[in-house]
Structures are given as structure tokens and as C-alpha cells.
Amino acid sequence: MNNTDPLAVFRVEAQELLEQIEQGLLDLERNPQDSELVAQVFRALHTLKGSGAMFGFEALSAFTHHCETAFDKVRKGEAVATPTLIGAVLSALDHMRTLAESPDAATDGGEALLADLHKAMEGEAEAEVAVVSPAQKTWRIRFSLPADCLVNGTRPLSLLDELRGLGEADVAAVVDNVPELGALTPAECHLAWDVKLTTTQPRSAIEDVFIFVIDDMRLEIAEEPAVLSDENDKQKTAKTPAEKTVADNVTALDSARKPAAEEHVPDSATTQHHTAGETVRVPAERLDELLDQVGELMIAQSRLKQVSATNADVNLRSVAEEIERLASELRDSMMFVRMVPISQLFGRFRRLIHDLARDLGKNIEFVTEGETTELDKTVIERLADPLIHLIRNAADHGLEMPAERKAAGKPETGRVLLSARQAGAEVVISVIDDGHGLNRDKIRAKAEENGLIQPGAVLSDNEINQLIFQPGFSTAANVTSLSGRGVGMDVVKRTIDGLRGAIDVSSKPGQGSQVDLRIPLTLAIIDGLLVRVGEGRYVIPLATVEECVELTTEQDQRSTGRNFLTLRDALVPFLRLRDMFATGTDPDRYQKIVVVSTGSERVGLVVDQILGHHQTVIKPLSRFHAGVETFSGATILGDGSVALILDVLHLVAVGQQQEERLRAAG
Amino acid sequence: MASILTVDDSASIRQTIKIALGNEGHEISEAVNGVDGLQKADGGNFDLIITDLNMPEMDGLTMIRELRKKPDKAGMPILFLTTESDAGMKQQAKDAGATGWLTKPFASDQLVRIVGKVLAK
Amino acid sequence: MPSDSCLRISLSGDATIRGIGDVHQKISSALHENEEVEVDIGELADFDLTFVQLVEAARRTATNTGKKLALASPASGPLLEMLQRGGFMRTPGGADFWLCGRGGA
Incomplete structure (x- = not known):
């Protein structure tokens, strides 16, 4: 605790302070009279200056001093936080970030920024007489x-x-x-x-x-x-x-x-x-290490369980059970520790919107909802880039120019809503704009032009919407500096796929569009259902399992050719994993169907045997196997053998395709 | 100018405190754990004690409790340094008789200000 | 107990939190045994808020038991400064008591 490198601590702290200052400034933009906010920005600037000097970041400290001075005046009621002043300090922040990262960085631009700041303050001094001092x-x-x-x-x-x-x-x-x-x-x-x-x-x-x-x-x-x-x-x-x-x-x-x-x-x-409680700051890698170790413990525990199950020693069994309980509690706590509120992520986008509005000449209102929704921290970090793309896209391509909006009878200020909510075992993050919506004709034309689809192909609205996530797809007639940059929305899809999530797009012409990112709650450890298919063992994520039913011989024979199961008056397609995996063994006499779902769509998976509940530490597949879509990862079983984890999203999609094919065939 | 005892097993923390408060003209004595702190506190007349909580031999909580048992230490400000996340630790230290705290890591001007706050009579 | 008994006690030494116990004893017994007590604080080496609180407790005791408690001379110097800092001149009858009725608050 005492041997933490103070310099490293300072760097982390500096980033947090800069973040706070930025948030405070953006809030002030909306409520320039809020003295709490002014005090907050001042405190953060003040601390940054002080700590900077203590740890040898003289340039940062000296530069921050000027901003602090400006805010000291605002705090004392001698100046007002005008948009010009806020803008000047916001611009200065980026410079401060550079200085906080490398104390000896060349101070290019620093003086120009200070000149802007002083100008903003001078303008302020002249206007001072007219200004109402902050409310006493x-x-x-x-x-x-x-x-x-x-x-x-x-x-x-x-x-x-x-x-x-x-x-x-x-x-x-x-x-x-x-x-x-x-x-x-x-x-x-x-x-x-x-x-x-x-x-x-x-x-x-x-x-x-x-x-x-x-x-x-x-x-x-x-x-x-x-x-x-x-x-x-x-x-x-x-x-x-x-x-x-x-x-x-x-x-x-x-x-x-x-x-x-x-x-x-x-x-x-x-x-x-921002956060009511107290916190300990722990380097992220330590949490990762800890999680790895918890994972190893789960594996060892599972071996212990197997050993004790075949052992007559009652004491051993009771210890094994105790350890099982503790290990699973530890796992839960561990997952909990890694959860951070998504507000950390959402906060970053306010600056983005601020800059976008300025650069695009649009009026944008940015609203966030569900900021307390929690997600695994690694997931949050990986969501940053996709969300930047989606928000840029919404602001740049979704929202119209003020005049255009006015002509369409909409308020001149466009709205981008970023919301998060937990739905079952997943968190849904939505980016919603009230712009003109996706132009499906344009998308289709572009996709045909790029050879993504065959000319005249029959596609549902949803399928057309999804085209924007295809690699190399871009509808912007003029690629602006904001949404261009050579990376397309395919980045979004790649990242969300990597998180085993899904993307839904919906859009109404003239009313706006909505992109939902559905992210599974936990990444590294899941509860799984262990099943046997042929001689292999596989894990199905328990969160996706709806029910398990028996596939009777009669059903089996009747359904040959048409793999459908009638489940409470609904037809559910099923997949014979034995066939998919080409096991080459005889089917078990009593095959089972595990019905899995992803939201509204269901599919049955025919397996030979259900072995039971298994807590699964997900190990990613090697790069070599990354192309295998049927599996999302692997896990090590109690006896040391490997089981593959089924990618339910993929299997459901396969099942649905099969259903559509059969329906099309009549 | 005040006479201040800093109790911490970490030499670097003691040094940081010594430099920051020494620059303010205070006279700083050092102790390396709770036992040492108690002895030094008994032998001297300090205006303030700044102590770590996690220390070998005797932890800070125990030392604060022992100090508060001594009638001549009544009213003497005791600040503790904490990195502990749970409010429980802070409350325990306050219940033991501490005056205030400083959360690590801290900048020297924070230390100076907090010390000023508790030294003010 | 004679009804006209008046005692002048002179407080000395340490009237801070470390020595307030003794002062408490002294004032308590004086008020217990006499109808009127006059307190001379000129010799006090040191005092703090516990002393002010003790005197307030003594004032209350005197009032409740129909006795008289007064200072031998008006508070001045550091004591007056402390009373002002602490807002003790603003308590009911506070200014009269501490200034021996010789000044407005």
C-alpha cells in the first residue's frame, strides 16, 4: 500500500481530475450560475496544480495555475463563467492532458491557449459591471x-x-x-x-x-x-x-x-x-490477475468435487461442499468488484457532443439515461470506441441541420439519447437520435454498388439496416472529418461480436433511428449447462437455456427431414448437434433437447445427455480457431479435459435460417 | 509553529510529511510503529500526532485508543492516514478518538491545510 | 448554612480540558456551601471551551438553586476574545454575566 509509486498514482489522479474538470465545465455550460459546479471545478484545478508541482510536473502546474486563477475569480463572484471562458478552459484541458502524460512535452500551443484564456477574462472584466454577482x-x-x-x-x-x-x-x-x-x-x-x-x-x-x-x-x-x-x-x-x-x-x-x-x-x-462512497484505487491488471486466479480456483474446486463424489469419506465431502459454496461466492463477489457504473463511459461523450455540435454547426442536446447501470470494466472499456462511432454517426448523419429541422416542423435542436438498461442477463445500450432516420434506398444502392448484396436481392428492413455495419460500408456522400477517418461502422460490429453481444437497428423515416447494443452481462465466467454430444462434452450458457425436454424416438423419427418441435403450440426449429459435429457414434437412446433463446428467437439443440450444471471459466479460443462460429470459447472441466462452449447466438441464427428455408420451401 | 509527531512504518511517508510540514516551520518527530509512537508521545509534548493505521507491532487504532486513555493527551488532535476503502475503518478510528484523517495519496498542500485545520485553536 | 455567606474563590492553574476536573470540583463545592460566590479568574494560567461550559453550568446551577454567581471582574483579553468567537455574549444574560453588567454585548 505504501510502496505504490507516487508518480503512477499522480498520473491516474491527474486523469481523474481532468475528467472532473471537463465534466464540471460541461455542466457549467448549461448552468453557469451553479456555484457548486464552480467550486468543484476550482477545487479540481487547484488540486491538479498542487499535486502537479509535488510530483515534478512543473509545466502542468504552471499552466493549470492560470485556469485556477480564472476560476478563483468566478468563485469569488468577480467574474462569470461565460461560454467563452468555459470554451477557453476546455481547450486548455487538452493541453493539460498532454502535459500530465509527458511533463517535458514541448509546450506548443500553450501560450496561444493562455492568450485566449486571458482574453476571455478581460472581456469578462469589462462586462463585470453589468454582471449580477453570484447569488448571496x-x-x-x-x-x-x-x-x-x-x-x-x-x-x-x-x-x-x-x-x-x-x-x-x-x-x-x-x-x-x-x-x-x-x-x-x-x-x-x-x-x-x-x-x-x-x-x-x-x-x-x-x-x-x-x-x-x-x-x-x-x-x-x-x-x-x-x-x-x-x-x-x-x-x-x-x-x-x-x-x-x-x-x-x-x-x-x-x-x-x-x-x-x-x-x-x-x-x-x-x-x-460523482460517487457517493469511498473507493480504493486498484490497478486494473490486479483485478484481472485476481479474476484469473478465481477462475483457476473454480477449476480446482470442480476437480475436488469429482474426487469427493467418488470417495466415501464424509468429511472430505463436507469440506468439498463448503469449498464449492465459498468458491462460488468468491466468484460472485469478484464479478461484482469488476462491475463499474456505465456513467464512467457516458461522461466521455459529452465532450464529443460539444465538439461535434460546434464543428457541424448543429444544435445538439445530449441526454443520458441509466448511467448507474453496471457492466464489467473490461466491457466498458471496449464499448468506448463503438459508442463514439455510433454517436458521431447519429450527430453527423442522423441529425439534420437546424434549418432543415425547422422546415420539417421539428425543434431546431436535435437530440441524441444514450441510454443503458439491464434486461435479463444482458445490458442494452441504445443510441437514439431524432434525425431523419436511415435512408434504406440509399443504403441498398450503396451496398449493391459495393457488391455487398446482389442487385435486387430480397432483404427485410432489418437486414438493410444491418448493412451499415458491413466492412467498407459508408453512406456519407461527403466523408467528413468526423465520421470518416477510414474506420467504418464495421468496427462497431466487430467489437460487439467480440463481446458476444448483438446489434439491433431500427429507424423511422423523418423520426430518427435507434441502435441497440446488447451486451451479455459477464464475460469471463458463466454458469453453464454441461451436455454430451457423441463423445464430446460441451457447455451451453445457462442464461440462454429455457428448458430441457426429451426427444422421444417417435418424435425423432417423425421429425426427420423437418426438424421442428411443437412446444406449447409453437413450432421451434431444432438442430441435431450430433449431425453438426459429425460424431459418428450411435445416438443415445434418450436424446434430449435443450431449448435456448436469444430474446424472441428460440432453437432446440439435440444432445445425447445432459450432464448438469457447470461453472465455466471461459478461455478464448486460439486465433487459429477464431473463425469457428459455432463455439465462443472453451473451458477446462474438473477432470482436466476440455469442453467447448456453444455460441448460442450463432446457433439460434442457424436454426432460424433453417426455419426460413423450410418455410420458403413450403 | 507546532510540535508534531508522525507515526508510520513507511519511511517515505514520514519523509514526505517531514518535508511538507517542516517547510511550514513545524518541528517534526518520527516514530516507526504504534509502540514507538506511544513511547515518544509519552516523552514529549506534541501539538499533533499524525499516524498511519496499518503498522507492525501496534497498529494505529490501538495506539489512538491508548493515547486517549491518558488524561494529559485529552484534546490533543490526532490525524490518521488512510487508504482504507470502507467507511468502517474511518469510523473505527474516529471512535478510537481520532480528530480527523487524510486520505493517501495526498498532496503536500492538502496535508498542510488539514494540519492547519486541526491545529487551529 | 448562613444565608449571607459569600465566598470569593480564586481560580488558578489549568482550566483546559486537561485540568478542568479540578476547577469543576472547586466551583461545585463553593456553590454548594455558599449563597453567593464570586469567581476571580485573574490567576488562571490557561482556559479553553470546557471552562466556559463549566461556568455556564455553574450559572444554571446558581439560578436553579436561587444562589448568586458572579465574576470578580469583567472578562477581558483572551477570555473575552474567546467568548466573542464562541458567541457566548449572545446567550440569554450572557453579556451581563461575563461583563459584570458593565457593557452592552
């Missing part, structure tokens, strides 16, 4: 501290000084709870205070004063209704905290003079806005 609020703060606070080293008087540092404070002690002498334990604190504070600082700054005791104390902070006339005038003269400190004949101590908003405890103060 009056808070009624009542608090009492835990009884042992004095023994534990808390100094209430310095807390009061800190409150005074925030603005105009009117402090009255409340002694109502002080007992009589006989009942008094003199080292305990029975005092309370009632403070009227007029400040431009946000509520969080008040809470920050009590940061060390806030969980154990009584603290009420209520906003007082605005007071009228002379009282108000008096407050106006109070001005900023710095100007005011000497007002009382009490000398505020140095530390108290600094507004508490600056009090910075990394994981409670700064990140509180």
Missing part, C-alpha cells in the same frame, strides 16, 4: 458536536472561525443543553451553536467545515428566505470573505480565513459529486 444566500446553521469531540481534539471555536471565513457570520452559542454542575462531565461538550451565515459559497462549503465530525454530529443547514430592505443592504456591504475577515474584532486564524471549500480530502470532498 443566508443560511441558518444549527449544530451540536459529539460529546467526546473536545477530548478527541476537535476545536469548535476554529470551526466557527471557518464559518466566518465563508462570509458574514452571526454566531450565537446555545447553552440550553449544558447540565447543572452536579450532572456535568466537564470534558464532554454540551454546547450548541446557532449561526446565521450570509455567503456566496454553496452548502457543500458549509458542510466541508465539519468534514471530520459531520457523521457524528447534529447539523441543520437551512436556507433563510431573502431578507428585505436595510437588512439586505447591510449584507451587500459584506462582500467577499477575504475582504470581510477583520470585521469582527476576532482575529481569524490563517487556516480559517481560507474558505472551507478548499479543504480537500480526495475521496470524500472532490469525488462526492
Whole structure:
């Protein structure tokens, strides 16, 4: 814990801070008056500057200083977060990123950025007179501290000084709870205070004063209704905290003079806005290592189970069962640890939209939903690129220019909605725009031109929609700098395939389009149903299994040629895995059908025997076998032999094709 | 200027604290674990103790509890350093009698500010 | 117990959280045994919030038992500063008590 390289820690921290600053700025763009946001951006800039200097990133620290200065003014109400200022700091952020990555990088462009920043601030100074200073609020703060606070080293008087540092404070002690002498334990604190504070600082700054005791104390902070006339005038003269400190004949101590908003405890103060709880930062590789080890443990446990099953020793069996339980709990916890909210990912796109709107000259409203949906962290990382493509595509090709939208009777501001939700064993991420929708004629023409489909081929709407994910497909008449770049939507398909997910596209002319990415919840370990086909053993992901039924000899013979099974009045196509895998053995007398589904579509898989439930650590197939579509991976069984994992998505598709062929044939 | 005892088994952390607070004009003494910390605290009159929680011999929690048993240490601020994720650890340290905390990693100006906060009388 | 008994006690030493126990004893017994107690704090070496709280407790005890408690001289210097910082001049009767009725809050 103590031997973590401080430099590495700083780099991670710097990226997080930059991220926070960016988010804060983008939020400010919408709510320029939000003093919490201003304080948040200022704190992050301030920390970045401080830590940067501590770890030898002088260039970063010096550069950040200018942005911090600008925001300090905004914070004190001496300037306003205008779009120009926000834009200038946003541009500066990219430069700061470079400096945080390589402290000695040439500082090209840095000066131009600073010039922009200063210009933004100067414009601000001129406009200042016209500007309404950030709203001053009056808070009624009542608090009492835990009884042992004095023994534990808390100094209430310095807390009061800190409150005074925030603005105009009117402090009255409340002694109502002080007992009589006989009942008094003199080292305990029975005092309370009632403070009227007029400040431009946000509520969080008040809470920050009590940061060390806030969980154990009584603290009420209520906003007082605005007071009228002379009282108000008096407050106006109070001005900023710095100007005011000497007002009382009490000398505020140095530390108290600094507004508490600056009090910075990394994981409670700064990140509180994003994640409520505390976090430990662990390098991602360690989690991967841990997961690998959990996987190995699952395999060893499964061998132990086999050994104990054939052993008469009751003690051994009970230990084996205990270990099985613990191992599966460990696996679950492990999966849980790796889950991170998708907000981490969604946040990145706001900047993208900001830049897209500017470069394309479109008005874009970006809405996100379901940001708390959790996904495995490796999945989240891999989703970044596909989503960038989809969002770019939606903004660039989906949304119309404001004039065009107006002409079509739509609001001039287009909308891109990014949503995530969990549906069963998968997470569905949707990118929805309210633009003109996919032009299927154009897509078809382009696909024919590129030889992706035969001219005149009969394709469903969905099939046409899916064409945009084919390699080399691009409908943009003019490839813009944004969506061009030589990579097409096929990247999206490749990545989603790699995650064993699926893509659905729907579109309505004039109303917009929607792309759903359906991602299976867990990657590395799944619950599987172990089956035997011929002499081989295979794993079917349990999440896809609907039911298991027997294939009677009668059904078997009747259905030869037409592989359909009537399941509660529905025809379900089935696949004879024995035939597909060319086992060359005689079928088992009692074959079984495992009915699997992917959402609405079902298919039955005929197997020789169902062996039971198996927790499966997925090992990817070697590159050499990557082209084999029927299997999505392999796993090692308890006895050390290998079982292949069936790719249900693929098999269902095969089953559906078979159904369509047969239907077409009548 | 204050007299501060820093208790940590990591020399680099002690050094970081010493430099940061030394620059502010404070006088820094060092102890390498809870037992050492208790002895040094007994032998000196410190305005503040900054301690790690995870240490060999005697951990920080135990040391804080022992310190708070001593009447002459009443009211003396004790800050602990933590990287612990669970709120439980923080609460335990507070229950043991700590004044406040600083989360590792920290920048020196954070340390200086937090120390200023708890030293203010 | 004579009804006109008046005791002037002089507090000295440490009236901070570390020594407040002794001061507590002293004030308690003085108020217990006398109808009027005048407290001289000129000799106090050090004091903190626990001292202010103790005096507030003593004031309450005096009021509840119909006795009189007063300071020998108005608070001044560091004590006055602390009382102002802590908002103790704003408690009911606080300013009168601490300033011996000689000044507005």
C-alpha cells in the first residue's frame, strides 16, 4: 500500500481530475450560475496544480495555475463563467492532458491557449459591471458536536472561525443543553451553536467545515428566505470573505480565513459529486490477475468435487461442499468488484457532443439515461470506441441541420439519447437520435454498388439496416472529418461480436433511428449447462437455456427431414448437434433437447445427455480457431479435459435460417 | 509553529510529511510503529500526532485508543492516514478518538491545510 | 448554612480540558456551601471551551438553586476574545454575566 509509486498514482489522479474538470465545465455550460459546479471545478484545478508541482510536473502546474486563477475569480463572484471562458478552459484541458502524460512535452500551443484564456477574462472584466454577482444566500446553521469531540481534539471555536471565513457570520452559542454542575462531565461538550451565515459559497462549503465530525454530529443547514430592505443592504456591504475577515474584532486564524471549500480530502470532498462512497484505487491488471486466479480456483474446486463424489469419506465431502459454496461466492463477489457504473463511459461523450455540435454547426442536446447501470470494466472499456462511432454517426448523419429541422416542423435542436438498461442477463445500450432516420434506398444502392448484396436481392428492413455495419460500408456522400477517418461502422460490429453481444437497428423515416447494443452481462465466467454430444462434452450458457425436454424416438423419427418441435403450440426449429459435429457414434437412446433463446428467437439443440450444471471459466479460443462460429470459447472441466462452449447466438441464427428455408420451401 | 509527531512504518511517508510540514516551520518527530509512537508521545509534548493505521507491532487504532486513555493527551488532535476503502475503518478510528484523517495519496498542500485545520485553536 | 455567606474563590492553574476536573470540583463545592460566590479568574494560567461550559453550568446551577454567581471582574483579553468567537455574549444574560453588567454585548 505504501510502496505504490507516487508518480503512477499522480498520473491516474491527474486523469481523474481532468475528467472532473471537463465534466464540471460541461455542466457549467448549461448552468453557469451553479456555484457548486464552480467550486468543484476550482477545487479540481487547484488540486491538479498542487499535486502537479509535488510530483515534478512543473509545466502542468504552471499552466493549470492560470485556469485556477480564472476560476478563483468566478468563485469569488468577480467574474462569470461565460461560454467563452468555459470554451477557453476546455481547450486548455487538452493541453493539460498532454502535459500530465509527458511533463517535458514541448509546450506548443500553450501560450496561444493562455492568450485566449486571458482574453476571455478581460472581456469578462469589462462586462463585470453589468454582471449580477453570484447569488448571496443566508443560511441558518444549527449544530451540536459529539460529546467526546473536545477530548478527541476537535476545536469548535476554529470551526466557527471557518464559518466566518465563508462570509458574514452571526454566531450565537446555545447553552440550553449544558447540565447543572452536579450532572456535568466537564470534558464532554454540551454546547450548541446557532449561526446565521450570509455567503456566496454553496452548502457543500458549509458542510466541508465539519468534514471530520459531520457523521457524528447534529447539523441543520437551512436556507433563510431573502431578507428585505436595510437588512439586505447591510449584507451587500459584506462582500467577499477575504475582504470581510477583520470585521469582527476576532482575529481569524490563517487556516480559517481560507474558505472551507478548499479543504480537500480526495475521496470524500472532490469525488462526492460523482460517487457517493469511498473507493480504493486498484490497478486494473490486479483485478484481472485476481479474476484469473478465481477462475483457476473454480477449476480446482470442480476437480475436488469429482474426487469427493467418488470417495466415501464424509468429511472430505463436507469440506468439498463448503469449498464449492465459498468458491462460488468468491466468484460472485469478484464479478461484482469488476462491475463499474456505465456513467464512467457516458461522461466521455459529452465532450464529443460539444465538439461535434460546434464543428457541424448543429444544435445538439445530449441526454443520458441509466448511467448507474453496471457492466464489467473490461466491457466498458471496449464499448468506448463503438459508442463514439455510433454517436458521431447519429450527430453527423442522423441529425439534420437546424434549418432543415425547422422546415420539417421539428425543434431546431436535435437530440441524441444514450441510454443503458439491464434486461435479463444482458445490458442494452441504445443510441437514439431524432434525425431523419436511415435512408434504406440509399443504403441498398450503396451496398449493391459495393457488391455487398446482389442487385435486387430480397432483404427485410432489418437486414438493410444491418448493412451499415458491413466492412467498407459508408453512406456519407461527403466523408467528413468526423465520421470518416477510414474506420467504418464495421468496427462497431466487430467489437460487439467480440463481446458476444448483438446489434439491433431500427429507424423511422423523418423520426430518427435507434441502435441497440446488447451486451451479455459477464464475460469471463458463466454458469453453464454441461451436455454430451457423441463423445464430446460441451457447455451451453445457462442464461440462454429455457428448458430441457426429451426427444422421444417417435418424435425423432417423425421429425426427420423437418426438424421442428411443437412446444406449447409453437413450432421451434431444432438442430441435431450430433449431425453438426459429425460424431459418428450411435445416438443415445434418450436424446434430449435443450431449448435456448436469444430474446424472441428460440432453437432446440439435440444432445445425447445432459450432464448438469457447470461453472465455466471461459478461455478464448486460439486465433487459429477464431473463425469457428459455432463455439465462443472453451473451458477446462474438473477432470482436466476440455469442453467447448456453444455460441448460442450463432446457433439460434442457424436454426432460424433453417426455419426460413423450410418455410420458403413450403 | 507546532510540535508534531508522525507515526508510520513507511519511511517515505514520514519523509514526505517531514518535508511538507517542516517547510511550514513545524518541528517534526518520527516514530516507526504504534509502540514507538506511544513511547515518544509519552516523552514529549506534541501539538499533533499524525499516524498511519496499518503498522507492525501496534497498529494505529490501538495506539489512538491508548493515547486517549491518558488524561494529559485529552484534546490533543490526532490525524490518521488512510487508504482504507470502507467507511468502517474511518469510523473505527474516529471512535478510537481520532480528530480527523487524510486520505493517501495526498498532496503536500492538502496535508498542510488539514494540519492547519486541526491545529487551529 | 448562613444565608449571607459569600465566598470569593480564586481560580488558578489549568482550566483546559486537561485540568478542568479540578476547577469543576472547586466551583461545585463553593456553590454548594455558599449563597453567593464570586469567581476571580485573574490567576488562571490557561482556559479553553470546557471552562466556559463549566461556568455556564455553574450559572444554571446558581439560578436553579436561587444562589448568586458572579465574576470578580469583567472578562477581558483572551477570555473575552474567546467568548466573542464562541458567541457566548449572545446567550440569554450572557453579556451581563461575563461583563459584570458593565457593557452592552
